Amino acid sequence: MSSPSSATMTVYDWFDGPYPARVRIAIAEKGLQSRLRFVPVNLWTGEHKQPAFIAKNYSGTLPVLELADGTLIAECTAITEYLDNLAGPPTLTGSTAREKGLIHMMSRRAELELLDAISVYFHHATPGLGPAVELYQNREWGLHQRERALRAMAYFDTLLQSQQFIAGDVFSMADITVIGAFIFAAIVKLDVPTKLSALHAWHRRMQARPSLQAWHAMVEATRAT
Amino acid sequence: MSSPSSATMTVYDWFDGPYPARVRIAIAEKGLQSRLRFVPVNLWTGEHKQPAFIAKNYSGTLPVLELADGTLIAECTAITEYLDNLAGPPTLTGSTAREKGLIHMMSRRAELELLDAISVYFHHATPGLGPAVELYQNREWGLHQRERALRAMAYFDTLLQSQQFIAGDVFSMADITVIGAFIFAAIVKLDVPTKLSALHAWHRRMQARPSLQAWHAMVEATRAT
Numbered sequence: 001m002s003s004p005s006s007a008t009m010t011v012y013d014w015f016d017g018p019y020p021a022r023v024r025i026a027i028a029e030k031g032l033q034s035r036l037r038f039v040p041v042n043l044w045t046g047e048h049k050q051p052a053f054i055a056k057n058y059s060g061t062l063p064v065l066e067l068a069d070g071t072l073i074a075e076c077t078a079i080t081e082y083l084d085n086l087a088g089p090p091t092l093t094g095s096t097a098r099e100k101g102l103i104h105m106m107s108r109r110a111e112l113e114l115l116d117a118i119s120v121y122f123h124h125a126t127p128g129l130g131p132a133v134e135l136y137q138n139r140e141w142g143l144h145q146r147e148r149a150l151r152a153m154a155y156f157d158t159l160l161q162s163q164q165f166i167a168g169d170v171f172s173m174a175d176i177t178v179i180g181a182f183i184f185a186a187i188v189k190l191d192v193p194t195k196l197s198a199l200h201a202w203h204r205r206m207q208a209r210p211s212l213q214a215w216h217a218m219v220e221a222t223r224a225t
Numbered sequence: 226m227s228s229p230s231s232a233t234m235t236v237y238d239w240f241d242g243p244y245p246a247r248v249r250i251a252i253a254e255k256g257l258q259s260r261l262r263f264v265p266v267n268l269w270t271g272e273h274k275q276p277a278f279i280a281k282n283y284s285g286t287l288p289v290l291e292l293a294d295g296t297l298i299a300e301c302t303a304i305t306e307y308l309d310n311l312a313g314p315p316t317l318t319g320s321t322a323r324e325k326g327l328i329h330m331m332s333r334r335a336e337l338e339l340l341d342a343i344s345v346y347f348h349h350a351t352p353g354l355g356p357a358v359e360l361y362q363n364r365e366w367g368l369h370q371r372e373r374a375l376r377a378m379a380y381f382d383t384l385l386q387s388q389q390f391i392a393g394d395v396f397s398m399a400d401i402t403v404i405g406a407f408i409f410a411a412i413v414k415l416d417v418p419t420k421l422s423a424l425h426a427w428h429r430r431m432q433a434r435p436s437l438q439a440w441h442a443m444v445e446a447t448r449a450t
Contacts, residue, residue, distance in 0.1 A: 059337060065326075074330050075334065101306050138363065
């Protein structure tokens with residue numbers, strides 16, 4: 001995912017961040033690569049907490065999408081909602097009211113119970129991005145969220161024993177959210193218990209998708225430079 | 226909002242809860258009152274943390290929408306997404322890709338920085354729902370989120386100095402999220418600073434909407450019984 005010259009939109013992100021991964025995977029699933037360029041914001045130096053970036057996103061989180069007219073869209077689900085409705089029928093956020101409701105619920109649940117919980121664990125109960133960036137830590141809260149994430153892994157395993165995807169019968173934004181959680185879990189070395197076989201089987205199926213293979217290849221190539 | 230006999234959908238909620246208010250206001254904005262009935266789940270006895278309710282919503286939060294076919298949709302934004310797409314063009318979650326993206330971003334930002342922050346303050350740094358329900362509290366984290374909410378009030382005030390609504394030019398789900406925050410702030414006696422005049426002016430405009438007036442009337446009538 002280099003910067004094609006035909007790009008009309010910009011994504012501010014960090015190449016191997018778990019939240020940025022969600023948007024990069026959504027872009028690949030939608031086949032929109034040629035319309036986006038990527039500008040790095042260095043997480044490890046806390047560039048996302050500096051005034052220049054806070055002006056783009058009040059919450060100081062990555063990624064942020066900038067449209068050709070300068071409109072800024074933060075939050076992975078909001079960016080995905082935008083990209084999914086750009087052209088043609090939406091494929092990641094649902095077509096019918098029922099699909100939209102279920103996908104939004106499951107993506108939110110995957111954030112609340114799993115991905116965000118792992119993020120809080122990382123930022124509060126591990127060194128996180130280092131002392132210059134982690135200006136406030138609450139270790140007890142971080143460890144509490146680690147337990148929450150482990151419970152959620154068991155929940156999603158049970159769910160996947162009777163359905164193919166996180167929100168039901170079709171691949172969606174909710175799957176991408178849980179994929180992001182696996183990426184973050186690997187970074188913080190929070191093992192997904194081996195006994196959660198339905199969850200692991202789902203994850204193997206996800207890895208076979210071209211969008212995931214492209215993401216892993218990009219990360220490996222970037223890390224090698 | 227009693228239970229009309231023509232109702233085909235059920236909302237499990239608690240009449241004056243700030244999160245339930247978001248969905249009740251959305252229902253009124255969409256004119257869907259006749260299609261929904263309400264079943265109380267007692268927050269103050271922790272009914273939402275009991276196994277019977279956890280089976281409906283893993284996260285143990287209110288409200289939950291149950292469709293005629295038994296489908297369960299939790300999370301206010303997901304329920305709103307469903308109701309908004311039921312019939313006719315969506316009016317609360319945006320029509321164009323850009324509107325959808327901006328509304329979802331601003332609603333998420335209002336949750337993350339303001340409403341959810343006030344909720345965490347309530348549940349962790351005040352008696353919350355009482356010792357039988359609040360089985361784990363982290364007071365320091367609660368106080369930290371209180372500060373976050375106060376900062377967010379100032380942010381939204383600045384925003385509203387140059388636009389009519391939270392997500393721009395039109396009323397949306399994002400306004401409802403901030404309305405929910407005002408409802409929660411009143412419960413926890415977290416005053417919105419008087420100097421935030423644009424935020425207060427916006428809130429007065431919101432109170433004039435029929436959906437808000439109906440909600441306040443319902444709460445007063447229910448409390449009086």
